[in-house]
Amino acid sequence: MGRLVPAVTRALDILELFLDGDGTLSAPDIVRKLQLPRTTVHELVTTLAARKYIVPMPGQPGRYRLGVRPYQLGARYSEQLDLAAEGQQVARTVAETCDETVHVAILEDTDVIYIAKVDSTHAVRMVSAAGRRLPAHCTSVGKMLLASLPEPELTARIPDSARLVAMTPNSITDPGALREALAEIRERGLAVENRESNPDVSCVAAPVRDRTGQVVAALSISVPMIRWSEERRAELEQLAVKGAAELSEHLGHRSMA
Incomplete structure (x- = not known):
């Protein structure tokens, strides 16, 4: 097995956090749960949001929920x-x-x-x-x-x-x-x-x-x-x-x- 890429692992860890609770998270929540540096979390959250894996919650500044991209991937998986x-x-x-x-x-x-x-x-x-x-x-x-x-x-x-x-x-x-x-x-x-x-x-x-x-x-x-x-x-x-x-x-x- 090849080497795991730390940045990808952390991004996936963030996405999997959305499976628990009410499905919404803020950057401080992620920092606390994953014990990652705030700068790292900010960069990962920004990247995930830019790629539509997470999206801002309307009326709740700083909070995010899963975006359309995970749904699209899941739908393709179901089709197969x-x-x-x-x-x-x-x-x-x-x-x-x-x-x-x-x-x-x-x-x-x-x-x-x-x-x-x-x-x-x-x-x-x-x-x-x-x-x-x-x-x-x-x-x-x-x-x-x-x-x-x-x-x-x-x-x-x-x-x-x-x-x-x-x-x-x-x-x-x-x-x-x-x-x-x-x-x-x-x-x-x-x-x-x-x-x-x-x-x-x-x-x-x-x-x-x-x-x-x-x-x-x-x-x-x-x-x-x-x-x-x-x-x-x-x-x-x-x-x-x-x-x-x-x-x-x-x-x-x-x-x-």
Whole structure:
């Protein structure tokens, strides 16, 4: 790796300060937060303002907010994003950590479609494929995605009169029972599938968000019952949350936590 350029690093440090608080800063704020000389900060702020990376706040002399240029760069980044490719990359990292099968899926009507998958190296593992479609209510990713829908949209997709197919004896087939399960998932921010799509497999899933905060996918970890336990479930839940957060960050989402 080549040498970092101090002036560029300091300019980027200034821009990243705008991610916190109310998104406005003065030169003294920057001096205090970054512990830089006032002359250096003045020169950097002047340069960033001249290039429209920051702009003066109307009616607040000496204060700045982000300008149009960061937005333009972010928009170009968003245009180039490929959810499947980004999902495959993150799924690979998660799978390398836990050595279990990892999926990323999206919701289409009342089904989930797997858009990325990385297999476990174990001889006993879940058999599936990217592109496969399954009933959302039978899977952890699907329940996570259904739980993220606004109530009117959820009702439109799965009305009380809906007939839900069963893939295993553990599948939820009653819309009312499904709504109760989704309410719990919504509260926890995590979904668990207990042998509902495959009698030999359980899964955990966490939501993936885009830059607007919208849930656009879910990431799951699938485990054969011979390796499943409550302790293992808790470990994998944390890993699924971490992986989903990483993928969300790739998509431009910024956690407020």
